[in-house]
Amino acid sequence: DAKTTQPPSMDCAEGRAANLPCNHSTISGNEYVYWYRQIHSQGPQYIIHGLKNNETNEMASLIITEDRKSSTLILPHATLRDTAVYYCIVSDANAGNNRKLIWGLGTSLAVNP
Amino acid sequence: GAVVSQHPSRVICKSGTSVKIECRSLDFQATTMFWYRQFPKQSLMLMATSNEGSKATYEQGVEKDKFLINHASLTLSTLTVTSAHPEDSSFYICSATPGQVGSPLHFGNGTRLTVT
Numbered sequence: 001d002a003k004t005t006q007p008p009s010m011d012c013a014e015g016r017a018a019n020l021p022c023n024h025s026t027i028s029g030n031e032y033v034y035w036y037r038q039i040h041s042q043g044p045q046y047i048i049h050g051l052k053n054n055e056t057n058e059m060a061s062l063i064i065t066e067d068r069k070s071s072t073l074i075l076p077h078a079t080l081r082d083t084a085v086y087y088c089i090v091s092d093a094n095a096g097n098n099r100k101l102i103w104g105l106g107t108s109l110a111v112n113p
Numbered sequence: 114g115a116v117v118s119q120h121p122s123r124v125i126c127k128s129g130t131s132v133k134i135e136c137r138s139l140d141f142q143a144t145t146m147f148w149y150r151q152f153p154k155q156s157l158m159l160m161a162t163s164n165e166g167s168k169a170t171y172e173q174g175v176e177k178d179k180f181l182i183n184h185a186s187l188t189l190s191t192l193t194v195t196s197a198h199p200e201d202s203s204f205y206i207c208s209a210t211p212g213q214v215g216s217p218l219h220f221g222n223g224t225r226l227t228v229t
Contacts, residue, residue: 004116032215043119043139043206043220044157051215101208101218103156 003027004088009108012082018075020107022088025069030092033064034101035073037084043086047073078111085109116140117209117220126197127229134192134224136207142187143209147218148180151204163190197228 002061005023012018024033036044046054048062050071055062061074075082087106136146144165147159161182162170167212169182179201179227181193190209194201204225208218 002145034217036217036220041204041223041225043210043223046217046219049215049217100159100162101157103158105156 002103003090003102005105006086006088006104006107009110011110011112012075012078014080014111014113015077015096018073018078018082018111020073020075020086020088020109021070022072023070024088024090027068027090028092031090032092033062033068033071034089034091035060035062036087036089037082038106039084044079049087053068074087078109080111080113083109115211115216115219117207117219117221119133119207119224121224122222123225123226123227125229128198129196131193131195132197132226134188134194134205134207134226136221138188138209138219141188141209141211143190144187144212146184146207146209148182148190148192149206149208151206151223158208161197162194163192165190194226197226199228202226202228 010028030047034049035047038044048060050062066073084107089101118137120135120138140225146163148160150160151157159172160175162186165184171177184190206223206225208220210216210218
């Protein structure tokens with residue numbers, strides 16, 4: 001079973017910020033939080049990951065609560081091309097090449113014009 | 114960086130034939146690659162872990178004689194679906210990571226297999 005829970009679907013207006021929540025209350029100390037997204041009929045695309053601190057890259061920002069039990073992915077200015085299924089996954093950073101990812105159903109984000 | 118290429122992107126085959134799918138890490142070496150399967154409106158399900166120079170590790174319920182995995186080099190893993198049946202029609206995806214602690218997995222663009 002996936003170690004994370006996410007709302008099944010969300011809507012966002014084009015140009016506005018999309019805030020996607022994720023609950024990972026059983027996360028352990030070695031586990032990172034990873035976010036991926038999957039556009040229809042394509043392979044998953046890596047977005048961002050973090051351990052404790054908030055992270056930002058050219059795609060998104062990741063806000064992790066102090067107790068690490070939840071996080072929020074922020075797409076600052078959503079576009080129609082951001083419509084996709086977003087997956088939040090926790091995984092042991094120290095597993096190296098043998099790290100497996102367990103996928104839930106993610107959040108289906110619809111960005112509306 | 115960290116690009117994973119998968120080929121073919123789409124294949125249609127007749128029932129009873131075999132199909133080979135290639136997964137390449139283009140700009141890094143990967144001692145381990147992962148193969149997933151995804152049915153419509155479902156999430157990714159891990160099928161097997163491909164290990165360079167040794168046997169693959171299969172997840173429970175995945176037939177190793179039907180889904181042959183060969184990881185002959187540090188940049189190439191292949192998945193062969195043998196004696197394909199219509200129920201094998203699915204979206205197959207591979208992934209790999211450069212392997213540094215915490216580094217994310219990167220995914221190929223998937224192969225849509227249709228068995229007629």
